[in-house]
Amino acid sequence: MKIINCSSGKTLADSALMADTFWARLKGLLGRNTLPHGEALILQPCSSVHTCFMKFSIDVVFLDQLGQVIQLHENLSPWRFTPIVRNAATAVELPIGTIKAGDIKSGDTLIWVGGVLNV
Secondary structure (H helix, E strand, C coil), rough: CCCEECCCCCEEEEEEEEECCHHHHHCCCCCCCCCCCCCEEEEECCCCCCCCCCCEEEEEECCCCCCEEEEEEEEEEECCCCCCCCCCCEEEEEEEEHHHCCCCCCCEEEEEEEECCCC
């Protein structure tokens, strides 16, 4: 499934997975050595993320129920936590540099298209 920034028209990920169960969200990206360019993990519902036990940094975008960007975290290093994001319904974990390259800004709308692939 693809993630697209409707505000800029840029594709942020060509291969995104959905983590929409407790166990899938708990596992997240743990056990992976990297998150390659073009991949992403959508966590739903989610209002905060951590990078404990992870081996790499990530970009994180929080969205409200309408898919609008409400908070951005660039280059979140291992063993870090985001604050709880009020009104967040979804978190999208992306490779570092994706926020900048995708020109993602607060207020942008992100959508995912294609079949839903669950973790």
